[in-house]
Each structure stands twice: as structure tokens, then as C-alpha cells.
Amino acid sequence: MISLEQYIAVSSLLFAIGFFGVLFRKNTLVIYMCLELMLNAANLALIAFSRYHGGMGGNLFVFFTITVAAAEVAVGLAIIVALFRKRQTVEVEELNELKN
Amino acid sequence: MSTEIFQKIAETNTWSWIAPELAMGVLALSLLVLEVILPKVAHGAIPRIAILGQLVILGYVVTGTCAGTFPAGEAFGGMLYFDGTGQLFRVFFLGASIFVSYLGMVSLDKRLLPQVEYFHILLVITAALMLLAQANHFVMLFVALETATVGFYILVSYFRHTTVSLEAGLKYLIMGALSSTILLFGIVLLYGAGSNPALAGSSQDSLNFGNLAGFLAANPDDTLGLIGMILVISGVAFKIGAFPFQIWIPDVYQGAPLPTTALLAVSSKAAGFAMLLSLSKVFSALGDWFYPLLSALAVLTILFGNFAALTQRNLKRVIGLSGVSHAGFLLIGVIAARTVDWASTAILFYLFAYLLASAAVFSVLVHLNKDDDSDLTLDDLGDLAKKNGFLGLGLAVGVGSLAGIPPLAGFIGKLLIFIAAFKAELYGLLGVAIVGVVVSIYYYFGILKSAFFDVWQFQADEEEAPTAIPGSALGFLGKLAIVIAIAGTLLLGFYQSPFSSWLVG
Numbered sequence: 188m189i190s191l192e193q194y195i196a197v198s199s200l201l202f203a204i205g206f207f208g209v210l211f212r213k214n215t216l217v218i219y220m221c222l223e224l225m226l227n228a229a230n231l232a233l234i235a236f237s238r239y240h241g242g243m244g245g246n247l248f249v250f251f252t253i254t255v256a257a258a259e260v261a262v263g264l265a266i267i268v269a270l271f272r273k274r275q276t277v278e279v280e281e282l283n284e285l286k287n
Numbered sequence: 288m289s290t291e292i293f294q295k296i297a298e299t300n301t302w303s304w305i306a307p308e309l310a311m312g313v314l315a316l317s318l319l320v321l322e323v324i325l326p327k328v329a330h331g332a333i334p335r336i337a338i339l340g341q342l343v344i345l346g347y348v349v350t351g352t353c354a355g356t357f358p359a360g361e362a363f364g365g366m367l368y369f370d371g372t373g374q375l376f377r378v379f380f381l382g383a384s385i386f387v388s389y390l391g392m393v394s395l396d397k398r399l400l401p402q403v404e405y406f407h408i409l410l411v412i413t414a415a416l417m418l419l420a421q422a423n424h425f426v427m428l429f430v431a432l433e434t435a436t437v438g439f440y441i442l443v444s445y446f447r448h449t450t451v452s453l454e455a456g457l458k459y460l461i462m463g464a465l466s467s468t469i470l471l472f473g474i475v476l477l478y479g480a481g482s483n484p485a486l487a488g489s490s491q492d493s494l495n496f497g498n499l500a501g502f503l504a505a506n507p508d509d510t511l512g513l514i515g516m517i518l519v520i521s522g523v524a525f526k527i528g529a530f531p532f533q534i535w536i537p538d539v540y541q542g543a544p545l546p547t548t549a550l551l552a553v554s555s556k557a558a559g560f561a562m563l564l565s566l567s568k569v570f571s572a573l574g575d576w577f578y579p580l581l582s583a584l585a586v587l588t589i590l591f592g593n594f595a596a597l598t599q600r601n602l603k604r605v606i607g608l609s610g611v612s613h614a615g616f617l618l619i620g621v622i623a624a625r626t627v628d629w630a631s632t633a634i635l636f637y638l639f640a641y642l643l644a645s646a647a648v649f650s651v652l653v654h655l656n657k658d659d660d661s662d663l664t665l666d667d668l669g670d671l672a673k674k675n676g677f678l679g680l681g682l683a684v685g686v687g688s689l690a691g692i693p694p695l696a697g698f699i700g701k702l703l704i705f706i707a708a709f710k711a712e713l714y715g716l717l718g719v720a721i722v723g724v725v726v727s728i729y730y731y732f733g734i735l736k737s738a739f740f741d742v743w744q745f746q747a748d749e750e751e752a753p754t755a756i757p758g759s760a761l762g763f764l765g766k767l768a769i770v771i772a773i774a775g776t777l778l779l780g781f782y783q784s785p786f787s788s789w790l791v792g
Contacts, residue, residue, distance in 0.1 A: 195479070202472055209465050218461055225468040229475045236479035242491040245478055248426055252471060255433040259467075262440045263460050269444070270453040282454050285538040285661070 194235035201228035215267055215277040219260075226256045301362045304369060307348050307377060308414045314340040315410035322403040330402070334392040337406040338385055341413075345381040348374065361423060365495045368423035368565075375635050376420035376561050379642060383553045384413035386646045389768050390546035393653045398446070405445060409550070412438040416554055420561035425474045425494035428562065432470075432526075435558065436463050442547040443539060451661045455542025462525065462535040470522025476515030480506075496569045503572040516570050520580060523566065527559030527614040528607075530587035537599070540607030541661050548603055549649040552610050557638050559614075563621050564631055574625065581622050585716060589615030589723040596730045602652065602663045605730060606645075609689060612723055613641060616704055619716050623707040630711070633703035640688060640696035640779055647685030647772035651678045654761060668738040677761070681769040682738050688776045690731035691724060696779035 201224055208221030230249050237245025271277050302309070314337065321333055351357045352374045359369050388406060395402045415434035422428040440463065444456025474494065480486075481493025481502040488505030490498040503512055525532040540548050570577045592612030599605045617634055624630035655667060672679030688697035701724065708717045761769075 202468075205468070206465075209461065215457065215461075222461070222464045222468060225465075226471065229468065229471045232472070232475045232479065236475070236482060240479070240482040240484060240489075242482050242493075244426075244482070244492060244494060245475075248478070248494070251426060251430055255430065255437075255467075258433070258437050259440075259464055262437050263464070266440065266444050266453060266456045266460055269447050270450070270457055273450050273453060282457065284451050284454055285458075285542050 191235055191239040194239075195232055198228045198232040198235065201225070201231065213279050215279060218279070219263060219267070223256065223260070226252060296364045299362055299364050301358070304358055304362050305367070305418070307344050307381075308417050310344050310347075311341075311410050311414035311417070314344070315407045315414070318403050318407050318410070333403050334388060334395075334406055337410065338388045338392075341381060341385045341388065341410070345378065345385065348377050348381065352378075365492070365497070366424045366427045367418070367421045368496070369421055372564065372631065372635065373421040376557070377417045379557055379635075379638060380413050380416045380420070380554055383550065383557070383642055384409060386642075386650075386768065386772075387546050387550045387554075389764060390549055390649055390653050393765070394545050400446070400448075405442065405546075408438045408441055412442070412550070413554070416558045416561075419558055422562075422565065423496050425477070425496075425499075429471060429474060432558070432562075433467060435555075436467060439463070439547075439551065439555065442550065443543040445547065446544050449661070451542040452544060455539045455661075458535055458542075459539045462539075466522045466525030466532065469518050469525075473515045473518025473520075473522060476511050476518065480509050480511035480515060496565065500569045500572065503570065507572050507575075513573060513576060516573050516577065517580065519566065520570075520577070523559050523562050524584060526562070527556050527617070528588075528611045529584045529614055529618065530591045530611070533588070533591065533611045536607045536611055537595075537604045540610075541601055541603045545603075545649065545653055548606070549645060552606060552649075553642050553645050556610060556614060556617075557642075560617055560621070560634060560638065563618075564624070564634065567621060567624065571625075578622055578625055581618055582713075582716060585615050585618035585622065586719050587615075588612065588618060589719055593723045593726040593730075597726065599730070600664045600666075602665060602667070602734070603661070605665075605734065606648065609727060609730065612727060613637075613689075615723065616701060616720055619708050619713065619720055620704045622716065623704070623711040623713060626711045627707045630704075630707040633700070633707050636703055636779070636783065637700035640700035640776070643772050643775040643779065644685045644688035644695075644697055647681045647769060647776065648689070650765070650768045650772060651682045651685065654678060654765065665734060665737040668734070670740065671738040677766070677769065679738055681773060683735060684773045684776055686731050686734050688780075690728055694777070694780040696776045699780055699783060 205221040205225035205228060208224070209218050212218050212221065230252055233245040233249050237243065267277060274282070318333055318337055321336065322330065325333070357369065357374060361368050387409060391405050391409065395405060412435045415431045415438070419428060419431035419435065422431055440456060440460050443459045444453050446452035477499060478494050481489055481499050482491065483489050486506055486509070488502040490502065492498055493502060503509070506512065521532065528536045540551065543551065567577070589612050592608050592615060596605050596608035596612070599608060617637060620630050620634040620637065624634070652663065655663065671682065684695065688695035691698045691701040705717060705720065708720070
């Protein structure tokens, strides 16, 4: 039997991997995948809490977060594609037109 | 499963209570329909219809509140909580949305871009923010916040033919999504803590603000709850642009279209404080951690915002960074609200003063003739006051109010916050805030200096130097917008009693 703590440990680990990925990776698409990883880490923790604490609230919340994540991806990829058409790059370091 | 529980839930679904938000949604959709059914020549009327519709909704909310017919209490099974503060935030977001609609009308007219979608998304964002201010449950809070945030991504990158707008959109997207996931993970941890049946005060519906506050009061040293609180506050700090979550502000403000910059500066910041005000009730049991955390944020935010703004030449970056310092002052208000009851009223007053001052400043900036408003610098103000005295006056009143010059509304707003901080014995924070105000006077007057005094330029540059359009071309709406902003700023500067009586009475 897997305990609640193990689920939460995995979920926290996924969240941390995603977080540091966002901070240190240079490719926008990879950053975006890391963000999705963080969202799914939250989903995993929600489901685990919901299962072990015996309530449906967490399960329901997951539907909302999945929907929100889908909306975010739709808009985000559109912006990335539009930017790639303009600049032919999605590397964060090369996106530096905004300066004082 | 019996249907009784559903009946019970449905009984609290008082749809008439959220009539303003529903009306905003209907208006947003009808704009899209109008674009399809109206002939092309009549499309120019759609932004006017949007503004008119919002004015009607604003009138409905204001008269309903003044007459006391708006109900108070929980609705939708505890998802929403209605009170005077929520009503005032409704008025605030509607007012901000009307003024951004006007800016959008002026700004989008100069470009060959689809216009209707801008107003559609703006209305949806405003409806979401109005619900956010009245959220009483973390699911409601998260969904409303995300509805607004996803809309913001689109509005920031709306000028998709320019690289700067797209780049700003991408930066906002990454930072915004990051902060949302941090907020979400915080909510999940709070849910996990509050739903643990082994602990006292736990509940099945632990994401409800009231239930969670009860749980935290029973277990103030729960580690999971504490980490959750810190993560949630980090997510909110991003919204208000508090240090160290302010790194997106200068770039995004600069690259976004001018109306969107105004919306970010006003509505997004106010949304963060609406959340903080309701969350401070939830986290009051964790006060030993919550308030020191906010104090540290406030100090760093005020210092960073003001000192970073000193070296900026780009107007939108200056406004963005000065907004960071305003967030710091407002944070002091939130901290003072722990012991001083009326501090939350002071916060709302400050927000309204900030709205009117920003309205004045942005209504002037939108009339400066420049193709690309992302590189609007101080030099571009030229001697605006000489070329168009009316615009100069608007800028002077707006910037003066932001700086806190008596007798303008911004001065009273700062004064109320400082008095609240003094009563709450936050002397250290007060000292930092006063240093911040003194520093801010320097860059605010830098803006006024370049608008009112001649800037020496090369002769060759003269033709390129953008000039303000003559007063006659401002149009009736343009003059009206600036007059309302100036009059409101002066009125709130002299006469504050109706404001406080609304909340108290």
C-alpha cells in the first residue's frame, strides 16, 4: 500500500523539477512543458489528498485545473507560434527587445 | 444518492445577486454577435455600445448599493460572499473597464486590427475580476483569477504585428503561469491540511474560506498549512507586483498596448488587493507568520519600486515601477488592517484615487502621436504643456495625484494609509514609506519637467519629434475622459465623507 506521504513526496518532487526547469531552461517550449509538469504535480497531490482524506472536493477541483491548463496552453502556444513567425526563434535569450 | 443535497445546493444559487457579472458576460457575447449582423460601416459603433452597456451596469450597481437593495451574505453554497467591500470593488472594476474601453477605442482606431475581440475579452476579464473580489472559496478564487489571467495574456500580445507586444505577451505568459501554479500548489496544500480528518477543525469542504480559517485557528502550527499559506501569498504577490515577484512588470508594461498597460496597472493590481483583503481574514490565525511576511514584502517593494524608477527614461516603465511602489504602500494598509478596522477602507480609497490618477495620465498618453507606444520616453513629452495646455493640465493633475501632492486625492489616500499605520504602531514601515514618497517625488517631477519645460534637442530631430495632437482633435469623449479624471481627483481630495459612509452605513 502506497502511503499518502509517498504521493505527496512524488508530487513535490515533480513540482520542484518543473519549477527549476522554468527557471533554468532556455527554450520556450521546454519551459512550457515544465509549467504543465507543475500543474500536474498539483493535480496528483489533489487526488491523493482527496483519496486518503475521504472527500470529493479535491477530485472536483482537478476538473477545473485541467480546464484552466487547457485554456492556458491554447493561448500560450498561439503566442509562441506568432512570435516564432516574427523572430524565427523561441530561445529566451534571444528575446530581448524590451529594454530601458 | 438522494437528490436532497442537490436541492439544498440549488436553494442558495441566487442568480439575481450576480446580475452585474451576468450582464457583463451577455454584453461581451452580444458584441461578437453585433459584429456579425451589423454592416461593416457600422462597426465603429461597437466600442461605443460596449462603453454604454458598461455605464448602464455601473449605474445599476451604484444605485442598487446606495438604495441598500443589494443583499449581503453567502451565496452559491458558500462560493461567493457579498458585502460592502465587494460592492465597492465591483464599482472599481467597472469604472476601470469603462476607462480602458475608451483608451482601447482611441488606441485601436490607429491600427488595422480586429477591434471587437479586444472589448469582448476586456468585458470577460472585468466580470471575472468582479467575481474574484467576492470569492469565498478557493475554487472560485482560482477559476476567476485564471479567467482574468488568460484574458490578460491575449490583451498583452494583442498588437501581434509588433515583436515587442508578442515578447511582452510571452514574458507575461511564462511568469503568469508560473505564479498561477505556485498559487495552485499552495491551495492544494491548504486543502490537504484542512481536510485531514485526524486533526481538529477539519472539514470536507476545507477550501471554503470560513472553514479553512476555522481549521487554521484550531491548528496554527500545522506545517502543511503554513507552507500552503506562503505559496498562496507568493502567487498573490505576483499579481500586485510585490518584490521579488515584480521582475515582469517593466518589460510587460512597456511591450503591452497602452490600454492593456492601463488595465494591468489598475485592475490587475486591485484584484491582488481584493484577494489579499479576503485572504487576510483566512490567514489571521497564522498572523505570526503572515504579517511579518507581508511587512518584509512591503519594505522591499517600496524601496525597489522607487529606486528602480529613478533611472528609467521610458514612460511606461516609469509608470510600471511607480505602480510597484504603490503596491508597497497598499501592503502597509493591509498590515495595518490587522489592528485598525478602517484600514481596509483606506486601501479602497487609495485604489480609487490611483484609478482616477492613472485615468488622467493614460488618457493624456494615448493622445501622444507615436506609432509605437512601447518606446514612449520622457523626451517625447516635449513641451506638451505649451502645445496643448489641456493635456498638460491632465498630466499634471494625474502625476501630482500619483506623487501625493495636496490637495489631490492621492495625497489623502497616502495620508489615510499612513495614519492607519501610525495607529497600528508600524513605525518602521512608516519610516520606509516616507523615504519612498520622498524618492518618488523626484521621478514624478521628472515627468512633469519634461512636459512643462523645453527640452533641448538637435535641429535634425525636430521633424521626427512627435507632437501632441491639437486640442480640437481630442474630440468630445477625449475631453470628457480627462475632465472626469481631473474632477474626480480634485473631488476625492477635498471631500471624502460619502466614500466612508458607503462602507460604514
